[in-house]
Amino acid sequence: MQYLAPEKTADAVKLLAKSKGQVHLLAGGSDLLVRMKGGYIEPDVIIDIKRIKPMQDIKKTATGFNIGAAVSCAQMGDHKALRRAWPGVVEAANLIGSDQIQGRCTVAGNLCNASPAADSVPALIAAKAVAIVKGPKGTRRVPVENFATAPGKTCLKKGEIVESIQLPKRAAKMADAYLRFIPRTEMDIAVVSAAVNLTLGPRGVITAARVALGAVAPTAILIPEANKILKGDKLTEESLESLAEVCSAACKPINDKRGTIDFRTHVAGVLATRAARLAYTRAGGKL
Amino acid sequence: MGIDTPMKDRVFKSVGTRPTRPDGIDKVTGRARYGADFNMPGQLHGSILRSPHAHASIKSIDTTKAEKLKGVKAVVTSKDFKTKGITDPDLLDIIDNCMASKTAYYDGHAVAAVAAVDAKTARAALKLIKVVYKKLKHVTDVDEAMSPGAPLINKKCFTQGVEPAPTKASNIAVRSEFGHGNVSEGFQQADIVIKRTYKTGQSHQGYIEPHACVASISPDGSGEMWVCTQGHFVFRQQCAEILGLDAAKLRVTSSEIGGGFGGKTHLWLEPVALLLSRKANRPVKLVMSREDVFRASGPTSTTSIDVKMGVTKDGVITAAEAELRYASGPYAGAWASYGAMTSFACYDLKNVKTVGLDILVNRPKTTAYRAPSAPMAAFAVESMIDELADRIDMDAIDLRIKNAAKEGTRSSYGPVYGPIGIGATLDAAKKHPHMKAPLGPNQGRGMACGFWFNFGGQSCTDLNISPDGTATLTFGTIDVGGARASMSLVVAEELGIPYDKVKAVIADTGSLGHNEMTDGSRGTFASSMSAIRSCRLAIDDMRQRAATMWDIDLDDVTWENGHAHAGGSSGSNHAPLSIADIAARAHKTGGPIAGHAQIVADGAGVSFATHICDIEVDPDTGQTRVVRYTVIQDAGKAVHPTYVEGQFQGGAAQGIGWALNEEYIYGKDGRLENPGFLDYRIPVCSDLPMIDTQILEIPNPNHPYGIRGVGETSIVPPLAAIGNAVSNATHVRMTQVPMSAPRILSAIHANKDSD
Amino acid sequence: MSVLVNSTINGDQYEFVCEPDETLLDALRDRVGMTGVKEGCGTGDCGACSITLDGALVCSCLVLGAEAEGRKIETVEGMSDGDKLHPLQTKFLEHAALQCGVCTPGFLIAAKALLEKNPDPSEEQVRYALAGNLCRCTGYDKIVRAVLAAAKQMRKA
Numbered sequence A: 001m002q003y004l005a006p007e008k009t010a011d012a013v014k015l016l017a018k019s020k021g022q023v024h025l026l027a028g029g030s031d032l033l034v035r036m037k038g039g040y041i042e043p044d045v046i047i048d049i050k051r052i053k054p055m056q057d058i059k060k061t062a063t064g065f066n067i068g069a070a071v072s073c074a075q076m077g078d079h080k081a082l083r084r085a086w087p088g089v090v091e092a093a094n095l096i097g098s099d100q101i102q103g104r105c106t107v108a109g110n111l112c113n114a115s116p117a118a119d120s121v122p123a124l125i126a127a128k129a130v131a132i133v134k135g136p137k138g139t140r141r142v143p144v145e146n147f148a149t150a151p152g153k154t155c156l157k158k159g160e161i162v163e164s165i166q167l168p169k170r171a172a173k174m175a176d177a178y179l180r181f182i183p184r185t186e187m188d189i190a191v192v193s194a195a196v197n198l199t200l201g202p203r204g205v206i207t208a209a210r211v212a213l214g215a216v217a218p219t220a221i222l223i224p225e226a227n228k229i230l231k232g233d234k235l236t237e238e239s240l241e242s243l244a245e246v247c248s249a250a251c252k253p254i255n256d257k258r259g260t261i262d263f264r265t266h267v268a269g270v271l272a273t274r275a276a277r278l279a280y281t282r283a284g285g286k287l
Numbered sequence B: 001m002g003i004d005t006p007m008k009d010r011v012f013k014s015v016g017t018r019p020t021r022p023d024g025i026d027k028v029t030g031r032a033r034y035g036a037d038f039n040m041p042g043q044l045h046g047s048i049l050r051s052p053h054a055h056a057s058i059k060s061i062d063t064t065k066a067e068k069l070k071g072v073k074a075v076v077t078s079k080d081f082k083t084k085g086i087t088d089p090d091l092l093d094i095i096d097n098c099m100a101s102k103t104a105y106y107d108g109h110a111v112a113a114v115a116a117v118d119a120k121t122a123r124a125a126l127k128l129i130k131v132v133y134k135k136l137k138h139v140t141d142v143d144e145a146m147s148p149g150a151p152l153i154n155k156k157c158f159t160q161g162v163e164p165a166p167t168k169a170s171n172i173a174v175r176s177e178f179g180h181g182n183v184s185e186g187f188q189q190a191d192i193v194i195k196r197t198y199k200t201g202q203s204h205q206g207y208i209e210p211h212a213c214v215a216s217i218s219p220d221g222s223g224e225m226w227v228c229t230q231g232h233f234v235f236r237q238q239c240a241e242i243l244g245l246d247a248a249k250l251r252v253t254s255s256e257i258g259g260g261f262g263g264k265t266h267l268w269l270e271p272v273a274l275l276l277s278r279k280a281n282r283p284v285k286l287v288m289s290r291e292d293v294f295r296a297s298g299p300t301s302t303t304s305i306d307v308k309m310g311v312t313k314d315g316v317i318t319a320a321e322a323e324l325r326y327a328s329g330p331y332a333g334a335w336a337s338y339g340a341m342t343s344f345a346c347y348d349l350k351n352v353k354t355v356g357l358d359i360l361v362n363r364p365k366t367t368a369y370r371a372p373s374a375p376m377a378a379f380a381v382e383s384m385i386d387e388l389a390d391r392i393d394m395d396a397i398d399l400r401i402k403n404a405a406k407e408g409t410r411s412s413y414g415p416v417y418g419p420i421g422i423g424a425t426l427d428a429a430k431k432h433p434h435m436k437a438p439l440g441p442n443q444g445r446g447m448a449c450g451f452w453f454n455f456g457g458q459s460c461t462d463l464n465i466s467p468d469g470t471a472t473l474t475f476g477t478i479d480v481g482g483a484r485a486s487m488s489l490v491v492a493e494e495l496g497i498p499y500d501k502v503k504a505v506i507a508d509t510g511s512l513g514h515n516e517m518t519d520g521s522r523g524t525f526a527s528s529m530s531a532i533r534s535c536r537l538a539i540d541d542m543r544q545r546a547a548t549m550w551d552i553d554l555d556d557v558t559w560e561n562g563h564a565h566a567g568g569s570s571g572s573n574h575a576p577l578s579i580a581d582i583a584a585r586a587h588k589t590g591g592p593i594a595g596h597a598q599i600v601a602d603g604a605g606v607s608f609a610t611h612i613c614d615i616e617v618d619p620d621t622g623q624t625r626v627v628r629y630t631v632i633q634d635a636g637k638a639v640h641p642t643y644v645e646g647q648f649q650g651g652a653a654q655g656i657g658w659a660l661n662e663e664y665i666y667g668k669d670g671r672l673e674n675p676g677f678l679d680y681r682i683p684v685c686s687d688l689p690m691i692d693t694q695i696l697e698i699p700n701p702n703h704p705y706g707i708r709g710v711g712e713t714s715i716v717p718p719l720a721a722i723g724n725a726v727s728n729a730t731h732v733r734m735t736q737v738p739m740s741a742p743r744i745l746s747a748i749h750a751n752k753d754s755d
Numbered sequence C: 001m002s003v004l005v006n007s008t009i010n011g012d013q014y015e016f017v018c019e020p021d022e023t024l025l026d027a028l029r030d031r032v033g034m035t036g037v038k039e040g041c042g043t044g045d046c047g048a049c050s051i052t053l054d055g056a057l058v059c060s061c062l063v064l065g066a067e068a069e070g071r072k073i074e075t076v077e078g079m080s081d082g083d084k085l086h087p088l089q090t091k092f093l094e095h096a097a098l099q100c101g102v103c104t105p106g107f108l109i110a111a112k113a114l115l116e117k118n119p120d121p122s123e124e125q126v127r128y129a130l131a132g133n134l135c136r137c138t139g140y141d142k143i144v145r146a147v148l149a150a151a152k153q154m155r156k157a
Helices: A009-018 A032-037 A073-078 A078-083 A088-094 A107-113 A119-124 A223-230 A237-251 A261-283 B024-030 B064-068 B089-098 B119-128 B142-146 B185-187 B232-243 B271-281 B290-296 B336-340 B374-391 B395-404 B422-431 B481-494 B523-550 B568-573 B578-586 B641-662 B718-730 B741-754 C022-033 C087-094 C104-117 C125-127 C141-156
Strands: A003-004 A023-026 A047-050 A060-061 A064-068 A132-133 A138-143 A148-150 A160-167 A172-180 A193-198 A207-216 B044-050 B056-062 B072-076 B111-116 B130-135 B172-180 B192-200 B214-217 B223-227 B248-253 B283-288 B303-311 B317-327 B352-359 B443-451 B456-464 B471-475 B502-506 B557-560 B563-566 B594-600 B607-617 B625-633 B689-694 C003-009 C012-018 C049-053 C058-060 C072-074
Touching: A009 A047, A009 A132, A009 A160, A009 B172, A009 B641, A023 A032, A023 A207, A023 B336, A060 A078, A064 A078, A064 A107, A073 A078, A073 A088, A073 C104, A078 A088, A088 A107, A088 A119, A088 A172, A088 A193, A088 A261, A088 B578, A107 A119, A132 B044, A148 B568, A160 C012, A172 A261, A193 A261, A207 A223, A207 A237, A207 A261, A223 A237, A237 A261, A261 B317, A261 B741, B024 C087, B024 C104, B044 B119, B044 B271, B044 B290, B056 B111, B064 B072, B064 B119, B072 B119, B072 B271, B089 B271, B111 B119, B111 B271, B119 B248, B142 B303, B142 B317, B142 B352, B172 B336, B185 B303, B185 B317, B214 B271, B223 B232, B223 B271, B223 B594, B232 B248, B248 B689, B271 B283, B303 B374, B317 B336, B317 B374, B336 B374, B374 B395, B374 B641, B374 B718, B395 B422, B395 B443, B422 B443, B422 B563, B422 B607, B422 B625, B422 B689, B443 B718, B443 B741, B456 B523, B456 B578, B471 B481, B471 B523, B481 B502, B502 C022, B523 B557, B523 B563, B523 B594, B607 B641, B607 B718, B625 B641, B641 B718, B641 C141, C003 C022, C012 C022, C022 C049, C049 C104, C058 C104, C087 C141, C104 C125, C104 C141, C125 C141
Parallel strands: A003 A047, A023 A047, B044 B283, B223 B248, B317 B352, B471 B502, B625 B689, C003 C072
Antiparallel strands: A060 A064, A064 A160, A132 A138, A132 A160, A172 A193, A193 A207, B044 B111, B056 B130, B072 B111, B172 B352, B192 B303, B214 B223, B214 B283, B303 B317, B443 B607, B456 B471, B456 B594, B557 B563, B607 B625, C003 C012, C049 C058, C049 C072
């Protein structure tokens, strides 16, 4: 096996395109090294992206935030402006594993791992985040909800690499929230999760809503109906009930070692309403 | 004071204090050496190939390619184990479990092993071994394994304990029965009779240190082994028998042990390491991965238990009956019998009958886990006691107090109890402020009792006095959590010298006589009994030396506070002699001063506990939170109370994990789906509250200091205590462990639907 | 092909050779001899192999040895100041916060990382900060108390 640590995105793209055999990108390594340990993969080449400068930082830009692919989730938690603007995204990122994992894991890696249960992904979808993909043919922007195509599969083509994740600028009276169910209080993979991003107009009326669910389908899913239900009114018991219903109805979960179909379907609705309440109050709405 | 003088209102100076443990600094600086922290010169790296199938006959194993790989020094399969002449069926099972012979009985069963110059080569060699399997039908569920048409795991399994012996093979390996009185008559006297079935998942000890050993055997049949184990003497004996070695020539050293809880009482890979070493004529290191630990060491039984109990309106339990079905893996065990013996041991019952059935399944070989088999039985029985109390509108603690066993009670498993602590723990629980604390919304309080036998057995100790008067105790049970501290306290107490003038050393098998395992909560009980005897022999020796030094009669020398005192007519002329004074002159009075003792420690003294817990349940998700937890247990005399508390807390935490989340999950293909700490979910720090403890000290009359074992009982009550708390919080009775959120939520929904 | 790695470990310069797919945990244990760093799972679930890497708390089982080139590593072996134990080490002993002790090095490193960021944590903050370190012996009670006591002592110093 070969370990390579390029210092430029372009070099990483070149190495990725020309390397033969099993080639894997290494960001935080909290998924990759586990798969190596289990013998599920035996890479011929590992390309470590952590020494690529532009991937190491969180930048506040005119259009929002740019989170480099090598930025650890702990770095996100320490970034005050990001935390203020996107509390839901940051809390989702900070829920991935322990403090030890936080020191390594990245949202870009979480996205590329393409697990339906990835914590940061529903929050990124609800936040309308975009992955900036560099490849041999240049740059393309992929909305996060279109990034994963199946469990463990992404839209990335040979030689392509996620350079950063872009989050939009936070509008006034806009806030997000992320909640998940895990059997313990820490260290678990989400059994079901929900992210809600709400924008309020005058008098607490919701003007836009994005709701996404995790671990209830082959990929994290956006629930477009949620916008129709929540838009145009304050957050009411009736709208919350409808939100729970559409969320549960959108679930196509499986029975596995972490949860059952019934459990995931029911709790998806419960968590969506709880996250909606949280986002609503964060955005300045009064319940 | 005679050698075996029992305790009588003794006032202790050292025992009962809380000094820092002597092995502590090594353990906080990274210096302590555990199983995998040791290497021998020229050592090879061993690796084991395991069956990917739940049940398969092994048609052939071709190791030629692996043997030819550069760097491979030895390859071993079951053919290398010479079982001719071995008749002990348990030992034959151990061998078959260490290396499958004809059949791979479970996902993870070892089928071949290699030793190579490094890990990479060993891994590559495993891939070159070609095993041809024929997959067989498998069964992992304990009830399914008993049902007609279930795949037969062992064609030669005829249920033991049944007269006349059955002629048809089945998966029921052993039947055991206990009890007295007449249960049918008892049930007729009852006003309320309840019958229920309870199920518990298979839990693992979950020690943080995986199994590891370094083995070295020379062509002359002598060898040594470094291993993390709960009993290096027993490991030596069994390994010597398996390999056809003289036990005396195999020197086994126990490493520091990174947790065991019963799981390190059994051989899993050590004979394989020895065999590889013998074949390669090089030392071999074998270390399990975490995945190996879950797949191929010995978890506890998954169980299915029927309980029937009857009670009168005024709270007298008139009869109790249980059938307990315990999965033992693919080999026979005695696990159900422990369940059958412990299930009703807390109560004074006129009519009681328990039947235990050990069931073969395609899961790893069951081994001991802290009070083995008792927690599952207690879950069933203690859940039912709460339900009975509810039906007769009596407080659950009062029903327990009313029926509690006491001195003179004939236990449900036979013996008549001496002084015991069940009543005392219940009284303490009733008075405990926890019982009266207010509960928040969605919270419920539960309680439960637990029992464990405690073991004694063979122990052997040496006490040596150094020329400067300091003392070394050499003992043979391992230090799993403070044993060196407690042994040092006992020696300091007995000799009358300060704690820090004692060094407690754990001997390798070449340095001391045979010692049984640190299991059955016997370590402190049995080794301290032997240590006290060693001290008393040394004191007798020192009295003799003082008599010589003073030139007076031995009978005129008394021993007090670590000093020899001259009595009789010449007493006033001689200042007392300290141990240091006597030791300094030892070369003139007969040489080194020592006391060697070997005992069979009888009378371990049974142990009881009562636990109280508060649980909050989220009614919309079924999520549970342990809000408050209290452990009350009879410890006999607590040698080092802080470590006694630690045992109480640790056992409770393990029980909480088992109750709420921990279980082996098998897929339809019979493969283990959660062989790791990610999905085998032991409690993390943020899952638990502080765990309050109350130590009751009811002296064990059979020990010179009144010591009882304390390590195991604390895992017995939590399953039921939590079940009862969940039931009180949700008005739903949980009959299956673990009480995971999906199970609780589905029970809540089913309850709503039936309303 | 093996990789040559230069790292600062507990303040000292080390040079070691490792395989490119070898974890930092294995390199520290087998190449450098720092066996205080323990393997409990190898998958980042138990925290026994906790170290700090350029000041960040990580599981060394989830880092490649090759990644440590030019980085600063702290392990339990570097925790005490000569013969003076770190207050966390002292409090762990005083509170009997260890039974078998195999998880202890990881807990000490994780607790040290916590107290450097937050010198006055609440019980709940300690519990969540240490959630990545599994202990099977103690039920965590005495560990949490030891960390709170060490924090108190360190604030006074």
